[in-house]
Amino acid sequence: MGQRMKGGQAAVRALESQGVEVVFGIPGVHTLEIYDGLVDSSIRHILARHEQGAGFMADGYARASGKPGVAVIITGPGITNVLTAIGEAYTDSSPVMVLSSNVEQQWAGQMLGHLHDLSDQLGVMHAVTKWNARATTIDQIPALVADAFGQMKSGRPRPTHVEVPLDVLADYGEAEFEPAAISHPAKPEPAAIARALELLGEAERVVIFCGGGAVSCAAGEAIGAIANQLGAPILTSVMGKGSVPDDHPMVLGRLWDSGNPVDEVLRTADTAIVFGSKLGAMETQYQRMPMPPCLIRIDIDSVEVNRNYQPSHAIVADARLAAEALLASLKDAGLTKRGWSVDDVRAIKAASLDVAWGKEQKPYVDALRRAIPRDGVLVSDMTMMGYVCGNRYPVYEPRTFLFPQGYGTLGFSLPAAIGAKVARPQATVVSIVGDGGFQYTMQEVATAVQFKLGLPIVIFNDSTYTAVKSEQAQKYDRRFIAVDLVNPDYLKLADAYGIPSVRARSPEELEHAIVDAAKRDQPTIIDTPISFES
Ligand SMILES: Cc1ncc(C[n+]2csc(CCOP(=O)(O)OP(=O)(O)O)c2C)c(N)n1
Numbered sequence: 001m002g003q004r005m006k007g008g009q010a011a012v013r014a015l016e017s018q019g020v021e022v023v024f025g026i027p028g029v030h031t032l033e034i035y036d037g038l039v040d041s042s043i044r045h046i047l048a049r050h051e052q053g054a055g056f057m058a059d060g061y062a063r064a065s066g067k068p069g070v071a072v073i074i075t076g077p078g079i080t081n082v083l084t085a086i087g088e089a090y091t092d093s094s095p096v097m098v099l100s101s102n103v104e105q106q107w108a109g110q111m112l113g114h115l116h117d118l119s120d121q122l123g124v125m126h127a128v129t130k131w132n133a134r135a136t137t138i139d140q141i142p143a144l145v146a147d148a149f150g151q152m153k154s155g156r157p158r159p160t161h162v163e164v165p166l167d168v169l170a171d172y173g174e175a176e177f178e179p180a181a182i183s184h185p186a187k188p189e190p191a192a193i194a195r196a197l198e199l200l201g202e203a204e205r206v207v208i209f210c211g212g213g214a215v216s217c218a219a220g221e222a223i224g225a226i227a228n229q230l231g232a233p234i235l236t237s238v239m240g241k242g243s244v245p246d247d248h249p250m251v252l253g254r255l256w257d258s259g260n261p262v263d264e265v266l267r268t269a270d271t272a273i274v275f276g277s278k279l280g281a282m283e284t285q286y287q288r289m290p291m292p293p294c295l296i297r298i299d300i301d302s303v304e305v306n307r308n309y310q311p312s313h314a315i316v317a318d319a320r321l322a323a324e325a326l327l328a329s330l331k332d333a334g335l336t337k338r339g340w341s342v343d344d345v346r347a348i349k350a351a352s353l354d355v356a357w358g359k360e361q362k363p364y365v366d367a368l369r370r371a372i373p374r375d376g377v378l379v380s381d382m383t384m385m386g387y388v389c390g391n392r393y394p395v396y397e398p399r400t401f402l403f404p405q406g407y408g409t410l411g412f413s414l415p416a417a418i419g420a421k422v423a424r425p426q427a428t429v430v431s432i433v434g435d436g437g438f439q440y441t442m443q444e445v446a447t448a449v450q451f452k453l454g455l456p457i458v459i460f461n462d463s464t465y466t467a468v469k470s471e472q473a474q475k476y477d478r479r480f481i482a483v484d485l486v487n488p489d490y491l492k493l494a495d496a497y498g499i500p501s502v503r504a505r506s507p508e509e510l511e512h513a514i515v516d517a518a519k520r521d522q523p524t525i526i527d528t529p530i531s532f533e534s
């Protein structure tokens, strides 16, 4: 027999029963029943200033902690506002659940002039979620929330959405709470590992490529050991940064570029093992990245494992379980390879860094790394400095470099950093953002102030949409349009919020400003004027 309660309360209790500790959102008349349930709940509510901010916060929380993030969102404009952030979570495989409302079921989608009418809310969310459903009765709420969590925690992590229309939220009914059905991480088939071992037995020179799946499955330790055993250099994608620590002697990192020494490694390798990466268009410069003739691909997602580059051998499994099984079989077989030595890898890395893009920005990247402890989190926006960090900023632990890679959304950094700081209050969390990107979500400074988050916010300020301007310079013969920005004085903005600020005029000043800011229990705006050739 279930307990009798209102739908709104059932929704909150369902979240509690999934272990949710915090939700991000903004209330409205359609979600008041949920908010009323939150009043007596152990769940903390972080009030955002825009639903897109709430979505990015939930995403940043999920990326930094590995636990699903939750956003509570009103119907109609709340949903369309959060859509962009969920699009980012979807492309970057981050588990974020949206709990929304709708107008009463009998009117939903009919556009009869109800407040926040949206013609097809589930259809809108379908494009950016792995799983998406409406509760039509109270007793369905716990089961659907449990399903949403089961989906996020099983297989490939991606966003989900549960909609509870107003009439269901406001009604009384019976609810029984149940744990999520989480499928065990997919183990590799022994025969698939045996075949991989066979292929590796025939190989001479093996390379390893790690994507985001290697981070989310925590596969780094086993992959690092495979690399040692096979003399295999490790390359990563942006999303794979930190899967194996950048100071592991076999890690080359994300330094591949056409014609550079890492390119040479790929051309002279005969076999590659790819863990948890779709080998996406941006990472491979539209498939210009050469892959060796024998390609062993391991992915939790049976579609991704075949994308972009045809595998010689595909293993659909959890990256960590597959790496551990492969390592065990390599050891049993006593299979080792000369491959590349630690000294080779060191020299290739140094030579690649020497010719890598972003030499001008390097002192700032080094300053960031010095200022942020090993386990500290750098949350980047779509800004030139962030792209340079993608190549040059070493990452030592999983989940400590967050980047809006798949959807490339401006304005990700500040709210995602807020979510990361909520998830890891003791860690140093730093937001880096361009002057343009900051203005997409700068209203969330208020959220950081309200919840006393000691967040250094570094604005790399060149009064320009430089990423766009540099394209106009290269491809349009410097015919510049719509790239110059008139910005507010960010120090005065900090004053308006009553928070500290500083102008950092050199990498050294930036380093000190971050270290000081990280000690505070309120955000600090660090305006960092820069001017590099575009
Ligand atoms: C939502 C969204 N709109 C537009 C773009 C296109 N875009 C990519 S980078 C960029 C300029 C960013 O300027 P800024 O934040 O100042 O960083 P900078 O390139 O100057 O370092 C723009 C407009 C985008 N990525 N995302």
Ligand SMILES: [Mg+2]
Residues within 6 Å of the ligand: 434, 435, 436, 460, 461, 462, 463, 464, 465, 466
């Ligand atoms: Mg700029």
